[in-house]
Amino acid sequence: MLTQEQNDRLTLVDPGTPMGELMRRYWQPIAGVSEMNDKPTKAIRLLCEDLVLYKDESGNYGLIDASCAHRRVNMLWGIPEENGLRCSYHGWLYDETGQCLEMPAEPADSTFPTRVQLKAYPVQALGGLLWAYLGPQPAPLIPHYYPFVEEGRVRSIGWTHVTCNWLQIMENSLDPIHAEFLHGYFSKYVLQRMGVIEHRGDIYGKKPVIEKPGMEFWRKPGRSMRHISASTSRFEHGVLKHRWLEGETKEESIGWNIGHPILFPNLESGTGGHDFQIRVPMDNENTYYVYYYANLPREGEPVDQAQEDIPVYHVPIAGVDGEGQPIWEQLDNNSGQDHFAWTSQGPRTRRWLERLGQSDVGIILFRRMLMEQMKIVEDGGEPMNTFRDPATNEIVWIPYDRMGDEVIEGMRSIPKEESKGEHEPLGAGSSGKFNPFNVAYAQKLGKPIPPPFPESAKTAVEVSPG
Numbered sequence: 265m266l267t268q269e270q271n272d273r274l275t276l277v278d279p280g281t282p283m284g285e286l287m288r289r290y291w292q293p294i295a296g297v298s299e300m301n302d303k304p305t306k307a308i309r310l311l312c313e314d315l316v317l318y319k320d321e322s323g324n325y326g327l328i329d330a331s332c333a334h335r336r337v338n339m340l341w342g343i344p345e346e347n348g349l350r351c352s353y354h355g356w357l358y359d360e361t362g363q364c365l366e367m368p369a370e371p372a373d374s375t376f377p378t379r380v381q382l383k384a385y386p387v388q389a390l391g392g393l394l395w396a397y398l399g400p401q402p403a404p405l406i407p408h409y410y411p412f413v414e415e416g417r418v419r420s421i422g423w424t425h426v427t428c429n430w431l432q433i434m435e436n437s438l439d440p441i442h443a444e445f446l447h448g449y450f451s452k453y454v455l456q457r458m459g460v461i462e463h464r465g466d467i468y469g470k471k472p473v474i475e476k477p478g479m480e481f482w483r484k485p486g487r488s489m490r491h492i493s494a495s496t497s498r499f500e501h502g503v504l505k506h507r508w509l510e511g512e513t514k515e516e517s518i519g520w521n522i523g524h525p526i527l528f529p530n531l532e533s534g535t536g537g538h539d540f541q542i543r544v545p546m547d548n549e550n551t552y553y554v555y556y557y558a559n560l561p562r563e564g565e566p567v568d569q570a571q572e573d574i575p576v577y578h579v580p581i582a583g584v585d586g587e588g589q590p591i592w593e594q595l596d597n598n599s600g601q602d603h604f605a606w607t608s609q610g611p612r613t614r615r616w617l618e619r620l621g622q623s624d625v626g627i628i629l630f631r632r633m634l635m636e637q638m639k640i641v642e643d644g645g646e647p648m649n650t651f652r653d654p655a656t657n658e659i660v661w662i663p664y665d666r667m668g669d670e671v672i673e674g675m676r677s678i679p680k681e682e683s684k685g686e687h688e689p690l691g692a693g694s695s696g697k698f699n700p701f702n703v704a705y706a707q708k709l710g711k712p713i714p715p716p717f718p719e720s721a722k723t724a725v726e727v728s729p730g
């Protein structure tokens with residue numbers, strides 16, 4: 265159990281806080297490259313700072329203070345010029361270092377512009393994402409984790425604004441057991457509530473799920489994942505989550521022997537290894553959530569797209585309807601289920617009220633690592649999993665659990681569900697049903713697509729006190 269002070273230390277990311285300083289040692293994704301194709305400015309809230317991202321007419325990116333130095337007008341309404349962003353109120357022009365270049369209403373020989381500088385941070389593009397670095401110079405390298413750079417992949421980027429603190433989202437990744445219940449039993453309860461199946465079965469798998477004959481729905485109830493054992497271990501890049509599931513031998517289980525990576529400090533790999541979920545703290549009660557996919561191509565899909573061509577799609581957050589009731593149509597997939605679990609813990613959950621058990625060892629390990637790494641930064645050191653050598657950053661491979669046909673000799677991959685692939689092109693996993701490639705593929709195959717949300721659905725969640 266944590267004290268309130270420890271909870272603050274682990275969760276608050278304002279400038280000058282221990283966690284805020286640790287997070288500032290890592291590049292953070294803030295937008296998709298293709299979002300800037302026809303919208304040259306974007307409001308960014310990152311680590312409790314209000315900023316504006318822009319792309320000027322030369323194609324350079326800048327990330328500057330949201331408020332113009334003159335009289336504080338917001339630069340979101342700024343005009344992109346050849347060499348920077350011009351404030352719409354009186355025309356002051358800033359470049360990507362924040363330096364003021366022009367003040368049209370001041371005398372032509374005035375030196376005033378040279379003495380005005382906005383706060384500005386570096387921006388780089390990788391894998392179709394724009395990344396920002398808010399920490400001290402020299403900046404490390406953006407890690408070239410394989411999904412961002414490997415060849416032969418189809419890339420897409422989903423995003424959600426999650427209305428809670430980043431850490432309770434990360435802790436979900438250190439908690440393998442929730443998949444068994446939230447994405448297993450509860451998931452079937454959702455299908456029952458929606459009238460897709462007759463009955464959800466029971467929690468121990470003794471009573472079967474009763475399907476409705478001939479029911480056409482975009483997904484099937486799926487198999488239940490049952491853990492014989494779950495544990496976590498530290499490795500060079502973060503934590504590996506080990507899962508030995510029913511139906512596997514311990515010796516052959518890839519999920520157990522290789523594990524499932526959580527990359528320090530705020531990235532989780534999806535099962536199967538080629539998708540990432542990144543949890544970027546906007547502030548202490550809001551998180552910019554990225555669903556990154558680098559899939560093998562299906563027929564007709566574009567491979568190795570230019571960064572400007574990687575589609576960016578919005579994933580609505582699961583909430584409640586006008587009567588305060590769960591919206592079941594938002595909960596028939598893993599991302600919706602996770603959304604409500606995170607946000608209903610409260611805007612910044614009160615960990616001093618928790619009761620942790622043996623199955624929460626991964627969460628305890630991760631909190632210890634965060635405490636340890638904050639201390640390293642406080643003592644002037646470099647925290648773990650930062651990259652400075654270009655030679656070792658060409659492509660960074662991480663151990664990951666394989667699925668289906670990605671086989672390692674002597675081990676068994678996690679079996680792909682029979683209902684997956686052709687039969688379930690949208691995928692019940694994270695954000696899959698919102699992915700434009702999946703929707704197009706389902707339509708091409710003539711498969712059912714998910715029902716629309718009811719009119720009364722809200723896009724923000726009514727959160728509980730936590």
Ligand code: FES
Binds near residue numbers: 332352
């Ligand atoms: S407020 Fe921006 S130029 Fe005046």
Ligand SMILES: [Fe+2]
Binds near residue numbers: 442447602
């Ligand atoms: Fe989950």
